[in-house]
Amino acid sequence: MxxxxxxxxxxxxxxxxxxxxxxxxxxxxxxxxxxxxxxxxxxxxxxxxxxxxxxxxxxxxxxxxxxxxxxxSDDTSRGYTPLLELDDFDDTLPPPSVHWSAKSLQEMSESDWRDLKDEFNIITKGTKIHPIRSWGESVLDKSIVNILETSKFADPTPVQRASIPIATHQQDIIGIAETGSGKTLAYVLPLLHYILSIEENYLKYEHIQEFNLNKPLGVILAPTRELANQITTELTRFCSALNLTSVSIIGGHSYEETISAIKDGVHIIVATPGRLVDSLERKIINLSKCYYVIFDEADRMIDMGFEKPLNTIYENLPEINEADRQTFKLDKRITMMFTATFSDSINTMTKKYLIKPVQLVIGQIGEKVDNINQEFEFIQTKYMDTKFEKLVQVINKHARRNKVYSIIVFANYIKTVEELSDSLAEKGYKNITIHGSKSQQARERSIDEFRNGRVRILVATDVAARGIDIANVSLVVNYQMTKRVDEYIHRIGRTGRAGTKGNSYTFIEDGDEPLFPDLRRFLKKNLPAFLVNRNQTIKD
Incomplete structure (x- = not known):
């Protein structure tokens, strides 16, 4: 081997x-x-x-x-023809992309429109829209555009960019937008455009006939007197220049005042639901020519128990007939509804009152307070007697840091508001109050004092949580926490408005524990200690 x-x-x-x-x-x-x-x-x-x-x-x-x-013969490369000859190869870089704002309308592609919507956090469902890029490119009546371009309204806000083209195309809207976003003009401008588009002879001759003097052409509904007054102020600026008339119908004003205000005719009514129903029942107002309806803060109306008055108002609205179709240039009634939350009640209202509405969201829900620094302090029951002193410390600290400041202190009950006001006054802090038991004149006077800076501290119930647009509120204090997170959002939304930075300070007690899960979901990150470890917070 x-x-x-x-x-x-x-x-x-x-x-x-x-x-x-x-x-x-x-x-x-x-x-x-x-x-x-x-x-x-x-x-x-x-x-x-x-x-x-x-x-x-x-x-x-x-x-x-x-x-x-x-x-x-098995060579697979035989007969191969290259797709691109080397001599044809262009190694030059493609031209840089042009921003949508630098293009003409004719040059805008669908990709450009998507970029525009993304840039302004505009989300729509139910229609394909192209937001307006400037006032001049909108279909608004030229007289309205002239007012906008010669005033402080340099550029449309995101909610205005989106809602105006939808509404001017006679589509219903249900929308949500951040506080201080310019929502009022988002529905006021399309309403004014609609009225100016009505047959000229009707506006000039027929509308001023005696039998039409109390028949508004559009109605705006708001949950509170303060919000109604704010809308009326914004609306009057345009109505005066356009030779139109708007009237506010709210509690605290006599019916005689309303009758006097509409004696020469009325184009637009701004009202709270209950007071408008009273005016309808007294035959002071007639809605038989009203084909344009706007709900502002519809969720708040439901919370305040206005669902029945709203049904009554809708029962008084007309169905469009052929004659009015020609005169008012409409195929159906137009309804715009703005809300902070899409609850079951709001969904019911939407199905009942709106026709194929476009859903509009500006930004993401919960992002609306990203520009507000939120602080919390948990107070155990045995230390409750120190709560007011802690409030004083918070106010002192804020006043030292800010030479010019405005503070709103929220409480849940009228009695607490009055007690806080008296205690702050004893400490030398001049303040004013606002709550549901005060007369309308007193409430308007308090807001005026606070808005003009003559008084730096406003102590209020939730009547001031919505509808009060006061610039430069530097701090919101929740002396008593709300029972719902959406009300908390509206409270702190009084500061940090229109893109400015704001601050909030909230006192939390043992009794607020049922709210903790919703508050945790809302805050998502940077959770305060009492939410991160509830048991440890109590021990401390």
Whole structure:
């Protein structure tokens, strides 16, 4: 039997050893076995075939060749035509993209419109819209555009960019937008445009006939007197320039005042639901020509128990007939509804009052207070007697940091508001109050004092949580926490308005614990200690 050749003996030979087929060989030796004839044929058939080398331990290379047993007819590259010739290759960079604001309307692509919507956090469902880029590019009546361009309204806000093209195309809207976002003009401007588009002879002659004097052409409903007054103030600025009339119908004003205000006719009514129903029942107001209805803060109306009055108002609205279709240039009644939350009640209202509405959201729900620094302090029951002193400390600290400041202190009950006001006055802090038990004149006077900076501290119930648009409120204090997170959002939304920075400070008690899960979901991150570890907070 032949002894196998060792590795040491094998590598001493410079020439590969060829072994007969019947001989036994080791695996290392077998790897070095090649057939000379095959090598020659490969070299002759393809001179481009590389000659691989094997480096041995003595560093002398052993040359060998690989044998590829194929026919050249199997070459799959034959007949290949390249898609791009080298001479045709253009290595220049593509031109830089042009921002949508630098393009004409004709140059705008669908991608540009998507970029615009993304830039302003505009989300729509139910229609495909192109937001307006400027007042001049909107379809608003030219007289309205002239007022806008010659006033402080330099550019539309996101909610205005989106809602105006929807409403001017006579589509219903249900929308949500952040506080201080310009929502009022978002529905006022389309309403004014609608009225100016009505047949001229009707506006000039028929509308001022005695039987039409108490018939408004549009109505805006608000949950509180304060919000109604704020809307009326904004609306009057345009109505005066456009030779139109708007009237506010709210509690605290006598019916005689309303009758006097509409004696020469009225185009738009701004009202609270209960007071408007009273005026309808007394025949002071007639809605038979009202084809345009707007709900502002519809969720708040439901919370305040206005669902029944709203149903009554809708029962008094007309169905459009052929004659009015021609005169008012409408195919259906137009309804715009703005709300902070899409509750079951709001969904019911939407199905009942709106026709194929477009859903509009500006930004993400919960982002509306990202510009507000929110602080919390948990007070155990046994330390409640120190709560007022802590409030004073918060006010002092804020006043030291801000030479000019305005503070709203919220409480849940009228009695607490009055007690806080008296206690702050004893400490030398001049303040005013606002709550539901005060007369309308007193409430308006308090807001005016606070808005003009004559008084720096306003102590209020939730009547001031919505509808009061006061610039530069630097701090909101929740002396008593709300029972619902959406009301908390509206409270702190009095500061940090229209993109400015704001601050809030909230006192939390043991009794507020049912609100913790919703508050945790709202805050999402940077949770205060009492939410991160409730038990540890109590022990501390």
């Amino acid at each position: 032949t002894r196998p050749i060792s590795i040491d003996e094998l590598v001493k030979n410079d020439t590969p050893r060829f072994i007969k087929k019947r001989d036994r060989v080791s695996k290392p030796e077998a790897k070095l076995v090649v057939k000379p004839k095959k090598i020659e044929s490969v070299v002759q058939s393809d001179q481009l075939t590389p000659e691989p080398t094997i480096i041995t331990q003595n560093k002398k290379p052993i040359k060998t060749q690989f044998n590829f047993d194929w026919d050249q």
